[in-house]
Amino acid sequence: MIHTTLFLSNDTSSRAVGVDRLAKLLQDESNVRLVRTSSRGAFFLEPIIERDMPDGRIVWCNVTADDLPGILAGQGGVALQSIPFLAAQTRFTFSNFGITQPLALDEYRTRDGFRGLEKALVTAPDKVIEELKIAGLRGRGGAAFPLWSKWQAALLTEEDEKFVVVNADEGDAGTYCDRMVMEGDPFRLVEGMLICAHTVGATRGYIYCRQEYPAAAGSMKAAVHIADEAGLLELDGRRFPIDIVMGAGSYVCGEETALLESLEGRRGVVRAKPPFPAVSGLYQKPTIVSNVLTVATVPSILARGGAWHASLGTDRSRGTIALQIGGRVKQPGLVEIPFGMTLRRVLEQFAGGMASGSRFKAAQVGGPLGSLFPESKLDIPICYDAFSDAGAILGHGGIVVYDDQTDMVELARHFMAFTADESCGKCTPCRIGSVRGRELLELVQAGGATTADLTLLSDLGDTMKTASLCALGGRAPYPVLTAIEHFPHEFKDRLKM
Ligand SMILES: Cc1cc2nc3c(=O)[nH]c(=O)nc-3n(C[C@H](O)[C@H](O)[C@H](O)COP(=O)(O)O)c2cc1C
Numbered sequence: 001m002i003h004t005t006l007f008l009s010n011d012t013s014s015r016a017v018g019v020d021r022l023a024k025l026l027q028d029e030s031n032v033r034l035v036r037t038s039s040r041g042a043f044f045l046e047p048i049i050e051r052d053m054p055d056g057r058i059v060w061c062n063v064t065a066d067d068l069p070g071i072l073a074g075q076g077g078v079a080l081q082s083i084p085f086l087a088a089q090t091r092f093t094f095s096n097f098g099i100t101q102p103l104a105l106d107e108y109r110t111r112d113g114f115r116g117l118e119k120a121l122v123t124a125p126d127k128v129i130e131e132l133k134i135a136g137l138r139g140r141g142g143a144a145f146p147l148w149s150k151w152q153a154a155l156l157t158e159e160d161e162k163f164v165v166v167n168a169d170e171g172d173a174g175t176y177c178d179r180m181v182m183e184g185d186p187f188r189l190v191e192g193m194l195i196c197a198h199t200v201g202a203t204r205g206y207i208y209c210r211q212e213y214p215a216a217a218g219s220m221k222a223a224v225h226i227a228d229e230a231g232l233l234e235l236d237g238r239r240f241p242i243d244i245v246m247g248a249g250s251y252v253c254g255e256e257t258a259l260l261e262s263l264e265g266r267r268g269v270v271r272a273k274p275p276f277p278a279v280s281g282l283y284q285k286p287t288i289v290s291n292v293l294t295v296a297t298v299p300s301i302l303a304r305g306g307a308w309h310a311s312l313g314t315d316r317s318r319g320t321i322a323l324q325i326g327g328r329v330k331q332p333g334l335v336e337i338p339f340g341m342t343l344r345r346v347l348e349q350f351a352g353g354m355a356s357g358s359r360f361k362a363a364q365v366g367g368p369l370g371s372l373f374p375e376s377k378l379d380i381p382i383c384y385d386a387f388s389d390a391g392a393i394l395g396h397g398g399i400v401v402y403d404d405q406t407d408m409v410e411l412a413r414h415f416m417a418f419t420a421d422e423s424c425g426k427c428t429p430c431r432i433g434s435v436r437g438r439e440l441l442e443l444v445q446a447g448g449a450t451t452a453d454l455t456l457l458s459d460l461g462d463t464m465k466t467a468s469l470c471a472l473g474g475r476a477p478y479p480v481l482t483a484i485e486h487f488p489h490e491f492k493d494r495l496k497m
């Protein structure tokens, strides 16, 4: 006889802090039913156990084995809505998180799942694309390119085969929202791929998944299989197969053309553009390469309408952004909010300030190629225009906060060395420039550099920015140059007298 249903996340991050141990202990309780959901992204509160009570959902946070008897007796806990980190968000791409079981197709359906696809199937392709244009959805992988424009290019290119490739390489340090989508709401990604395939006439789909994400790949494989069994991959009179392909740990393979090379079985080297993949991509066929989050946002846009999406956010940054906050903050985790809030407010309101005992030094937004923001620059609104005006990028929405113990010269060296390691080697500014940049920073560290070497570093950065073939070389100087700009004394103090 079951008296109590308890909800626990099955996400990699919650498992890393012991949620499986709690689940194992609870399994032995004969009157308990366990429902494994996806994490709500409030990682600082995991392991979390949730329970429906007459007044709504109650949650117990940072649960240990000692807390279980009290939870089973219904003692303690707080109302879910009383947790500011969660209550202050605007969730739609992550609206199922913490609620549904990731692989329960019926649960996905009851929460509007496949409503977007149903709409797309009875809408002319150009009208679907028009809806995306109204929505103002821009790619969430980093380049922020308007999605409608890619779909239109692929639709208008006549070919017997076309592909949908989901970029699930998620290489930016401190980002994990793609992993969360794949582990926590995989049918949303399948639905987005099907809408894309139907609209542009694609014949096959691939998910290129980061090698370090075995659970996400497993979840996607299972979801594709379940969707296939349910007949959902039957599209426009033919089957739309979806394959999950694992990467091999190369950062540059997240760049869309290097990714396509890798998918074709070759070394991940960047291709010159044009032609763009939407016209000539995988095996020279029209290919939509899109980030996981971009594709996972499409179903809600179709279901609710482009105007609804456009009503959120700012002028040229419509909808919501999934910020992934990490580093030396009190409350690391995933936050979905409309574009436009300042970086300062995000760090205060959601990240809860600095972890105890540490003082803020800088925030890096946009992964290893992102600029550094000192305290004086935190009032920047989180939207594409403001970031681009500041010479910065939002990238994939990762925010890493550094404390005052951080050595900025070492940080700058680390990022240059990262580019030197990850460069695909195709173009000289990046292949050679990143090695020379690393050497110059090592010279600063060794106390052998002069002011002229810092000028040389800055000139080298300008060359890399303007002459590199892709954003790896083109953006690599930004963390270095913003470190020098905002923390000059750390570099100057180490120069040769
Ligand atoms: C070095 C490098 C690494 C990248 N890594 C990723 C990645 O891991 N995931 C991703 O979606 N996009 C990544 N991108 C961006 C892709 O090239 C491409 O813009 C993106 O997949 C397009 O999808 P979107 O329009 O949905 O953003 C990377 C770009 C560069 C230059």
Ligand code: SF4
Binding pocket: 252, 270, 422, 423, 424, 425, 426, 427, 428, 430, 431, 468, 469, 470, 471, 472, 473, 474
């Ligand atoms: S910038 Fe670097 S990664 Fe990009 S094409 Fe040139 S060598 Fe390759």
